[in-house]
Amino acid sequence: MYDVVIIGGGPAGVAAGVYVARKKMKSALVADSFGGQSLVSADVQNWVGTKSVSGFELGKMLEEHLRAYESDIDIKIDLAVKVEKKKDGFAVTTKSGETLETKTVLILTGSSRRKLNVPGEKELDGKGVVYCSTCDAPLFHKKTAAVIGGGNAGLEAVLDLLPYATKIYLLEYSDALKGDAVTQEKIRADKKVTIIFKAKTTKILGDKFVTGLQYEDMNAGKTVELKLEGVFVEIGAIPNADFVKGLVGFNKFGEIIADPKTQQTSQPGIWAAGDVSDVLYKQNNISAGDAIKAVLNISDFINKESSTGGYTK
Amino acid sequence: MKNIIIYSTPTCVYCKMAKDFFQKNNIQYKEFNVAEDEKAREDMINKSHQLGVPVIDVDGEIFVGFNRSELEKAVLGK
Numbered sequence: 001m002y003d004v005v006i007i008g009g010g011p012a013g014v015a016a017g018v019y020v021a022r023k024k025m026k027s028a029l030v031a032d033s034f035g036g037q038s039l040v041s042a043d044v045q046n047w048v049g050t051k052s053v054s055g056f057e058l059g060k061m062l063e064e065h066l067r068a069y070e071s072d073i074d075i076k077i078d079l080a081v082k083v084e085k086k087k088d089g090f091a092v093t094t095k096s097g098e099t100l101e102t103k104t105v106l107i108l109t110g111s112s113r114r115k116l117n118v119p120g121e122k123e124l125d126g127k128g129v130v131y132c133s134t135c136d137a138p139l140f141h142k143k144t145a146a147v148i149g150g151g152n153a154g155l156e157a158v159l160d161l162l163p164y165a166t167k168i169y170l171l172e173y174s175d176a177l178k179g180d181a182v183t184q185e186k187i188r189a190d191k192k193v194t195i196i197f198k199a200k201t202t203k204i205l206g207d208k209f210v211t212g213l214q215y216e217d218m219n220a221g222k223t224v225e226l227k228l229e230g231v232f233v234e235i236g237a238i239p240n241a242d243f244v245k246g247l248v249g250f251n252k253f254g255e256i257i258a259d260p261k262t263q264q265t266s267q268p269g270i271w272a273a274g275d276v277s278d279v280l281y282k283q284n285n286i287s288a289g290d291a292i293k294a295v296l297n298i299s300d301f302i303n304k305e306s307s308t309g310g311y312t313k
Numbered sequence: 314m315k316n317i318i319i320y321s322t323p324t325c326v327y328c329k330m331a332k333d334f335f336q337k338n339n340i341q342y343k344e345f346n347v348a349e350d351e352k353a354r355e356d357m358i359n360k361s362h363q364l365g366v367p368v369i370d371v372d373g374e375i376f377v378g379f380n381r382s383e384l385e386k387a388v389l390g391k
Contacts, residue, residue, distance in 0.1 A: 032381075033330075040326050056326045079383075126365040126377060135325035136365050138348030164348075167364075209364060231363075 001101045002026050002294075003302050004007050005092045008108030010036020011047075011284040012274035012291035016106055019295040020224045021069035028074040028100055029066070030092065035059020036110050037237070037275070038284060043136050048285055054124045076100075081110070083244050084269070090269060094106050103305070104298050107244060107256060107265075107272040108291050111237035111282075116148065120204030121233070128210025133157035137232075140165045145230030146213050147171070148201050148210065154234035155179035159233070168192055168301055169226055171215060173197040199224075204231055239276045261277040263294035315388060317342040318370040320357040324348075327379040328367040334381060340388055 004018045009031025020027040025182040038044050041055035044077070053061070066075065076292075078094040083105055093102040111133050115121060121129055130136045131207045137160035145165050147157045151174030156179075161168050170177075175197045177184050188192050198218040205212035205225070212227045239255045241248075249266035258265055263273045271294040274281065274287030317335070319342050321328035335342050346354035346362060361375050369376040371387045379389045 042324055054326075056329050126363045128364050130365065132325070132327075132365075135327060138322045138324070139354065139364050139366070140350070141351075141354075144381060208362065 001075075001089060001103060002028050003102070004028075004104045004106055004298050005030065005090075005100050005102040006106045006108060007031070007083075007092065008036075008110060008274070009062075010052050010110050010274065010287065011038075011062060012036070012108035012287035014066045015288035016108060016273075016291040016295050017066045017073055017075075018069060019292050020298075021072035023295070023299055024072060025299065027072075028076055028102070030076045030078050030080045030094055030100070032077060032079045033059070033137075034063035034066070036284070036287075037112075038178040038302070040132050040134055040195065044284070046283075048284070057311075065276075073201075081243055083107075083247060085127075085247065085267070103269065104301065105270045105300060106294055107248075107270065107276055107289070108274050108287070109240040109276045110287075111235070111239045111275040114236045114238050116131060116201055116204075116235065118201055118203055118232055120206065120210075121231075124204055124206050124210050124231075125206065129204060130230060133160040133232050133234070135159045138164055139215060141229045143165055143230060144226075144228040145169075145232060146226060146228055147232040147234060149234035149236070150174070150177040150236065150251070151236065152179040152183070153236075155183040155187055157232045157234050158193060159183065161191065161230075162190060165230070166192065167228075168194070169228070170195045171201060172197050173200060174198070201231075215240075229261075237275065237282075241276050244270070248272070253278070258290075258294075262297040263290055264297065270299075314341070317372075317388070318349050319344050320365050320368040320370075322346065322348040322351060325363050327365045331367050331369060331379040333385070334379070334384060335388075338389060358377060379390075 003025040004027050006029040016028045038055040039059050079098050082093040084091045089103045090105050141164045144167040146169040147154050148171050200216040203214035256272040258272045258277040263271045273290035273294045275282045347354040357368045363377050
C-alpha cells in the first residue's frame with residue numbers, strides 16, 4: 001500500500017512528486033501527460049526562474065525533474081478514473097485497469113476547457129470548432145472566424161488568428177472585455193476585428209464543416225447569423241474532478257473545497273490543490289506551492305499515524 | 314516499414330508530442346506544415362474531413378490528434 005498517490009502531471013503534480021520522492025514516502029504519480037494547461041502556450045514568461053519557455057518545453061522540464069526521482073516514486077502514464085474509500089485508505093483505479101491502494105490521495109488534476117453546449121458544437125468539433133487556437137489558427141488562412149469569450153484566452157486566440165484570418169469576430173457575453181489592457185488595445189487597433197458585446201452564442205451551423213454561427217443580440221433582443229468557417233471557443237475552464245464526485249466537498253463552480261492552510265478536503269485522507277481546488281488564483285506557481293504545502297501536511301499525517309498507531313482528528 | 318505522414322503547424326504542441334513519440338521510437342515519418350503548404354492542407358482535409366492538427370496518416374489509417382496508446386497500437390503493434 002502506498003503512503004500517497006498523486007493524481008496529475010501539471011506543475012502541481014510534479015512539484016508534489018519531487019517532494020514526496022525526496023521524503024522517501026511510498027508513492028505513485030498518475031498522469032497521462034506532463035505540463036498541465038500551459039502545455040499549449042506558445043510562451044510562458046512567469047514560471048519563476050525561467051525568463052521565457054514554451055509550454056511544450058516546460059512540460060519536458062517538469063517531466064525530467066520528476067524522472068530524476070524515478071527510483072523513489074512510481075510514475076504511471078495513465079488516467080485516474082475513480083477513487084474509492086476503503087476500510088484503511090483509498091483505491092485509485094486507472095483507465096488501463098490498474099488499482100492503486102493508498103493511505104492518502106493528493107488530487108492535482110487541474111481543469112479543462114469549458115464548452116458552449118450549443119447545437120452544432122459537438123458535431124462540428126475539429127471541423128471548424130476549435131479549442132486550441134495556437135494549434136489550429138494557421139488553418140484559417142484567408143478565412144473568417146469568430147472567437148467566443150473576451151477574457152485573456154479569447155484575446156490571445158484573436159492574436160493567434162490575426163496573421164491568417166481575413167475577418168475575426170470577437171463575441172463577448174457581457175458588455176466589456178476582461179483581458180489585459182495591452183492586448184485589448186492591439187485588438188481594437190486592427191480593422192479586421194469586430195467586437196460584439198452582449199452576444200450569447202446559440203448555435204453553430206454547418207454540415208461537413210462550420211459555415212456559420214448564430215447568436216442572440218441581448219441588447220436588441222434579436223437573433224443574428226454570421227457566415228464564417230471557424231469558431232474558437234475560449235470561455236474558461238471546468239475542474240477535472242468527476243472521478244471523486246460524492247467523495248469530497250465541492251463549491252458551486254465544481255471546484256474541490258480545500259482548506260487554504262493544509263489543502264485538506266472534506267474527506268479525511270484526501271488533499272487537493274491547484275486549479276481543481278477552490279484556490280482563488282489559478283497560477284502555475286501557486287499550484288506548485290499549494291501542492292507542496294499539501295505534501296508536507298500529508299507527511300505530517302503519515303508520521304502521526306505511524307507514531308500513534310492511528311490518526312484521530 | 315510503415316509509411317507515416319504527419320500534417321502539422323509549427324505552433325501545435327500535440328504535433329510536437331507526436332513527433333517526439335516517433336523520434337523516441339526511431340520511427341521515420343514525413344511532415345507537412347499545413348500553415349504554409351496549401352496543397353498539403355487540402356490533402357489533410359480530404360483525408361481526415363477535419364480542420365485541426367495534427368493529422369497522422371499511418372499506411373492510410375487516419376488519426377486526428379495525438380493519442381499515444383492508439384499510435385502505439387498502430388505503429389508499434391503494441
